[in-house]
Amino acid sequence: MLVSAKEMLTKAKAEKYAVGQFNINNLEWTKAILQTAQELNSPVILGVSEGAGKYMCGYTTIVGMVNGMINELGITVPVALHLDHGSYEGAKKCIEAGFSSVMFDGSHYPIEENISKTKELVSICNEKGLSLEAEVGSIGGEEDGVIGGGEVADPEECKMIADLGVTMLAAGIGNIHGKYPENWAGLSFETLDAIQQLTGDMPLVLHGGTGIPADMIKKAISLGVSKINVNTECQLAFAEATRKYIEDGKDLVGKGFDPRKLLADGCAAIKATVKEKMELFGSVNKA
Numbered sequence: 001m002l003v004s005a006k007e008m009l010t011k012a013k014a015e016k017y018a019v020g021q022f023n024i025n026n027l028e029w030t031k032a033i034l035q036t037a038q039e040l041n042s043p044v045i046l047g048v049s050e051g052a053g054k055y056m057c058g059y060t061t062i063v064g065m066v067n068g069m070i071n072e073l074g075i076t077v078p079v080a081l082h083l084d085h086g087s088y089e090g091a092k093k094c095i096e097a098g099f100s101s102v103m104f105d106g107s108h109y110p111i112e113e114n115i116s117k118t119k120e121l122v123s124i125c126n127e128k129g130l131s132l133e134a135e136v137g138s139i140g141g142e143e144d145g146v147i148g149g150g151e152v153a154d155p156e157e158c159k160m161i162a163d164l165g166v167t168m169l170a171a172g173i174g175n176i177h178g179k180y181p182e183n184w185a186g187l188s189f190e191t192l193d194a195i196q197q198l199t200g201d202m203p204l205v206l207h208g209g210t211g212i213p214a215d216m217i218k219k220a221i222s223l224g225v226s227k228i229n230v231n232t233e234c235q236l237a238f239a240e241a242t243r244k245y246i247e248d249g250k251d252l253v254g255k256g257f258d259p260r261k262l263l264a265d266g267c268a269a270i271k272a273t274v275k276e277k278m279e280l281f282g283s284v285n286k287a
């Protein structure tokens with residue numbers, strides 16, 4: 001059964017580790033992540049962006065697939081199915097479809113509008129027992145080939161959003177989605193510390209987990225980060241292993257073209273990446 005992310009993140013914050021949010025793209029992705037979480041006895045959050053939601057034939061298809069897999073694979077660790085960077089409308093659709101957690105990313109709105117929209121969703125999510133993630137200070141990343149630097153959130157604005165009663169808060173601290181450029185300035189721990197001091201027990205979320213060095217991840221966790229999002233790193237691992245399989249000519253041997261064989265090395269690479277992250281984040285045996 002899907003659960004809200006509230007309990008797993010409250011525990012993570014109190015015990016100073018982080019739960020990974022791994023974004024899913026298809027059945028193979030979902031299966032690899034769920035199996036790894038179960039093997040490591042770790043809680044896990046499956047992230048779905050609106051684009052991936054469309055690709056996978058809509059939110060109800062995803063809810064059906066994930067619930068079916070939890071059942072058929074005998075998954076007993078806590079699993080949250082979470083909308084990643086949702087619009088206001090997207091969040092409502094996911095709530096209706098049976099997601100157990102949603103993110104409303106109002107970071108591009110003026111703060112007053114971010115507050116009013118977040119507030120409405122807080123009451124809907126509370127009523128249904130779902131967790132809600134809000135965002136202040138947008139997370140940069142690659143758009144049309146240009147890598148934008150991540151914004152640094154205003155800690156006072158973070159407090160205003162946290163006080164609305166959201167479950168967890170994503171705050172920009174110089175992090176970006178995708179690969180980090182060579183001249184990246186690193187995470188702003190000063191900002192993170194200021195946000196933590198103002199938001200107290202609120203679990204903080206670190207987006208753009210791909211490529212952040214291990215020592216920075218550990219420091220971020222020590223300063224209140226209890227959810228870390230990883231997407232690109234699994235995609236790179238999958239692509240590399242799949243390319244190697246084909247470059248080695250394995251698809252031309254016997255029934256190597258069978259998708260169950262063709263995608264197997266890529267799936268193993270996703271599992272290895274998820275395992276490495278769960279170990280680094282400290283969520284192993286915390287189910």
Ligand code: 13P
Pocket residue numbers: 023047084085176177178179206207208209210229230231232233
């Ligand atoms: P990466 O793709 O950089 O790992 O970021 C994932 C993320 O933050 C999803 O919201």
